[in-house]
Amino acid sequence: MYVKASPNRFFYFCTRKQQNSNFFKQFNMKKISVIALVGVGLLLASCDKGKTAESAATSQEQTVAESKGETLAVDTAASVVNWKAFHKGGMAPRWGTLTVKSGDISVDAGQVAAGNFIIDMNSIKVDPASVTEKDKKPADLEAHLKNPDFFDVAKNPTSDFKITSVTDLKDAPKDAVAGANKTVSGNLTLSGKTMNVTFPAKVDVTENSAAIQAKFTVNRADWGIKFGTSEADPAEWMISKDIEIAIDVKAKK
Structure with a gap:
């Protein structure tokens, strides 16, 4: 004796099985999508964690402040510009120095x-400690930074910063240089293009000297330095547009 299954029951069984299959496929796709979104979120978070300085407010070139009072010559041996850049989503940072060629306060x-501070772009150095890959050499990275992909030093051997204003700073941002007491604005020229930047700084003046210390972040694309900034290419998108700049300029009689 056997029970004959009706066509309707058979159709219901097959349809239910197909619905279950579709459900699990959709569930797995949603699960994969969530994992992908979490991965992107973590990647973006890692980019933010890489930065240690506030972004400078950027605007068009402004009128340079007039020199008055006493002019002190920059002590180039005691002054330096430190830089830091990132790629691979905020990881593998590179850092180094630039020499202050001349200037005055x-x-x-x-x-x-x-x-006014003149920076020697041919002096750019990559700290070997920031190059951990076995197939990379600091000298090769320095050469790349000097070529037309970045600063094109053959065409633009110097960069400069000219103060446009100095005002009192009430509340220093958490990532400002220690002891920041002023807001400094100035025209920063990189690769032949000039933009005005504003950032918190520590400014000290004594009877015989003056010093300016600051750290801030700029978007190099604002100066037309766009190598590796295309979001259409994921490999290029991983190269950060941000450059952290830390200036330590000392002047004396």
Whole structure:
């Protein structure tokens, strides 16, 4: 004796099985999508964690502050510009130094009134400690930074910063240089293009000297340095547009 299954019951069974199959496929796809979104979130978070300095406010070139009072010459041996850049989603940071070639700071009534610093782009150095890959060499990275992909130093051997204003700083951002007491604005020229940047700084003036210390982040694409900034290519998108700049300029009589 046997029970004959009706066509309707057989159709119901097959349809239910197909629905279950589709459900699990959709569930797995959603699961994969969530994992992918989490991965992207972690990647973006790692990019943010790489930065240690606030982004400078950027605008068009402004009128340079007039020199007045006493002018002090920059002590190039005691001054330096440190830089830091990232790629691979904020990982594998590179850092190094640039030499201050010349400059001066004007002091009037005990306050910095103006200033001008010339940076030697041919002096760019990559700290060997930042190059951990066995197939990479600091000298090769320095050569790449000097070529037209980045700073094109053959065409633009120097960069410069010219102060446009110095004002009192009330509340220093958490990532500002220690002891920040002023807001400094100035025209920063990189690769032949000039933009005005504003950032918190520590400014000290004594009877015989003046010093400016600051750290801030700029977007190199604002200066037309766009190598590796295309979001259409995932490999290029992983190269950060941010450059952290830390200046330590000292001037004396």
